[in-house]
Amino acid sequence: MPLDGALRSDPEHEGRALEAVRRALTKVPFYAKQNLASAVGDDASLDTALAQLPLLTRERVRPTLPKVWFPEGRDAKAELASGAISVVDTGSADARVRVLFDAAWWRAQERRALAIHPRAASAFAGELGAFRDAVLWVPERGTGSCGSGDPAYEDRLEGARLHLNSRQDPTFWTEPVMTRMLDELSTHETTALSADPFYLDVLARHAAVLGRRLDVRGFIATMRARATLAHREALSRVYGGTVIDALAAREVGTLFVESDDGFMHHAPFATHVELLRAKVATPGAADVALVVVTTLERDVQPLIRYVLGDLVQIAPADGAGPRRGGRFTSVPPIASVEGTIDDALVRPDGALVTPGAIDRAIAPASPRAYQVVQVDAGTVEVEVVGGATARVEEALAPLLAGMAVTVRGATAIGAEPNGKYRTTRRRTPLALSAVFEACEGV
Numbered sequence: 001m002p003l004d005g006a007l008r009s010d011p012e013h014e015g016r017a018l019e020a021v022r023r024a025l026t027k028v029p030f031y032a033k034q035n036l037a038s039a040v041g042d043d044a045s046l047d048t049a050l051a052q053l054p055l056l057t058r059e060r061v062r063p064t065l066p067k068v069w070f071p072e073g074r075d076a077k078a079e080l081a082s083g084a085i086s087v088v089d090t091g092s093a094d095a096r097v098r099v100l101f102d103a104a105w106w107r108a109q110e111r112r113a114l115a116i117h118p119r120a121a122s123a124f125a126g127e128l129g130a131f132r133d134a135v136l137w138v139p140e141r142g143t144g145s146c147g148s149g150d151p152a153y154e155d156r157l158e159g160a161r162l163h164l165n166s167r168q169d170p171t172f173w174t175e176p177v178m179t180r181m182l183d184e185l186s187t188h189e190t191t192a193l194s195a196d197p198f199y200l201d202v203l204a205r206h207a208a209v210l211g212r213r214l215d216v217r218g219f220i221a222t223m224r225a226r227a228t229l230a231h232r233e234a235l236s237r238v239y240g241g242t243v244i245d246a247l248a249a250r251e252v253g254t255l256f257v258e259s260d261d262g263f264m265h266h267a268p269f270a271t272h273v274e275l276l277r278a279k280v281a282t283p284g285a286a287d288v289a290l291v292v293v294t295t296l297e298r299d300v301q302p303l304i305r306y307v308l309g310d311l312v313q314i315a316p317a318d319g320a321g322p323r324r325g326g327r328f329t330s331v332p333p334i335a336s337v338e339g340t341i342d343d344a345l346v347r348p349d350g351a352l353v354t355p356g357a358i359d360r361a362i363a364p365a366s367p368r369a370y371q372v373v374q375v376d377a378g379t380v381e382v383e384v385v386g387g388a389t390a391r392v393e394e395a396l397a398p399l400l401a402g403m404a405v406t407v408r409g410a411t412a413i414g415a416e417p418n419g420k421y422r423t424t425r426r427r428t429p430l431a432l433s434a435v436f437e438a439c440e441g442v
Contacts, residue, residue: 010268013329014046016296017272021049024302027071030064031304050274055292055432055442056306058097069100069301085300089418090250095309095342096418099251100301106253109297113254113267114221116328119242120257123191123218132189134162134216136181136203137196137224138419150177153184162188168419170202171412178206182214191218197227198421200235205368207238214239221246226337226355228423229363247337249308251301252293256312256334259327263315266331270297273331274305275314276436280350284357284399285338287314290436307432307442311338311354341432343424345374348402352435355424361399365391369413372396374426378403383410 010016018040025037039052066087070076079085088101115121123131140163156163164181167173181203185193193200193216200222207214214220219242220235227245235243245264248254252271256264266273275289282288291310295303312334326333338344339355346352358372367387374380380403384392393407415421432439 009328013268013272016269017046017294018044018049020296020302021053021294021304023071024304028069028302030068046272050272050294050305051438053305055439056303057442058091058095058307058309061099061303061306062097066100071299074300079300088250091309095340097251101250102298102300105297106250109253109267109270110248112269113248113257114244114246116257116259116265116267117219117242117244118260119219120192120221120244128191128218129189130160131191131218132160132162133192133194134164134185134188134190135194136164136199137194138168139163139165150180153187162190165199169415170199171415173202175206178203179210182207182210182212186215190216192216192221193219194221194223196224196420197222197231197235198225198415201231204231204234204238208234212238216241218242219244223248225421226339226359226423228359230366230368245337247291247310247312247334249293249310251303252295252306252308253297255291255293255308256337263333263335264312264337265327265333266329268328271295272329274438275312275332275334276438277314278352278435279437280352280435282352282354282357283347283401284361285313285354287316287335288312288338288352288354289314290341290432290439309340309342311341311344311356312336313338313356339424341430341435343422343426344430345372345380345400345403345424345426346377346428346430346435347400348378350434353399357399358396358424361395362387362392365395367392370423371410371413372424374403374424374428377428380405382407383413384408385410385413 022040025031036053040049067076086101087098089096089098091097111124115124122128151166164184221244223246245258246254247256254267255271255273257267258264272294274292276292278288289312291308291312293306293308313336315333315335336356343355344352362370365387367384369385371383372380380400382392384407389407389409393405396405432442
């Protein structure tokens with residue numbers, strides 16, 4: 001499986017997925033004690049086998065101990081102590097869960113998946129010069145506090161990768177710190193920048209004020225959150241190169257990556273993905289589906305039919321009928337990432353309104369930032385930064401029919417305790433079985 005150059009397709013995808021499921025069901029204690037192996041017979045198809053297995057939610061994973069996720073013959077205590085496998089927190093608010101993380105595997109699969117886009121494949125192959133990248137998101141290296149100085153460039157280097165940011169909340173970035181980030185993109189000779197779009201937006205707006213460009217020679221990959229249309233517009237003012245969207249999660253790896261056809265394609269080798277279609281109306285979005293993931297390469301903590309919680313729009317078919325397979329695997333491509341199920345709103349008539357649909361409705365009002373909160377079944381409160389509140393309320397009215405919507409101005413939208421930003425949130429419960437196909441009992 002290549003790490004550089006153009007990405008190959010995976011013609012053995014379904015066979016590899018079946019073997020990974022059989023291996024997990026028999027060798028990993030969490031599954032072995034459930035006696036599920038009989039569901040995957042020798043002549044079973046992948047779809048048939050998966051349909052007989054239960055969905056796995058974060059609620060089921062959350063109370064488990066690390067040792068139940070190590071396969072037979074592996075020493076959980078030793079591997080955790082050595083740092084080969086680490087325990088990390090992922091997700092937001094009530095969706096947070098602790099997972100076992102293999103950093104070396106993560107970096108390799110991420111790079112392989114990004115090669116779906118020809119521009120990234122060229123960069124990895126060295127066609128744009130020596131590959132040197134930078135990252136901009138919740139800091140992972142060389143962190144600083146409000147009362148300490150900014151860590152030196154060398155303290156934020158990890159091989160050829162530069163960690164631009166040392167402070168968690170961009171609200172508290174100072175102008176000298178942001179200017180330093182812009183300077184370092186040039187001095188680092190950055191080929192690729194991977195960024196959380198909320199963090200990238202702050203840096204892009206600072207660059208625009210200074211009349212500067214983002215000096216990234218190959219491509220920018222947006223990940224870890226869904227970029228809003230306002231983010232994309234701000235970035236376009238200071239960067240004219242290739243921007244690639246990616247959907248990934250710490251638990252499972254990189255799932256979909258945008259290619260030069262504008263669609264996001266399923267990345268081969270690391271996962272199989274089921275797209276469980278919505279069975280309710282989804283105003284403002286078409287062919288919405290819930291992402292369910294089965295991992296193929298995770299020997300430690302393999303996840304079978306894991307409800308990731310992300311919502312997507314499946315790409316339209318070229319001809320009549322639903323989209324079937326994708327460019328690299330049997331999983332169809334997607335047109336967009338719509339946000340998470342925890343951040344989708346539910347109208348009184350049962351319709352599901354995705355964060356993506358809300359963003360597209362609000363965009364003509366040109367807000368810099370916003371947050372839409374469903375307080376209860378019929379009430380929505382909206383905070384808007386830098387946009388016309390009356391226009392926002394007017395834009396949301398048809399999308400949130402039957403709901404009382406209150407819009408007010410704000411000076412800033414705060415980050416979550418984990419450094420993530422949310423454009424929408426829902427405070428009311430939701431049963432997946434009421435909204436999506438094949439989610440009975442969830």
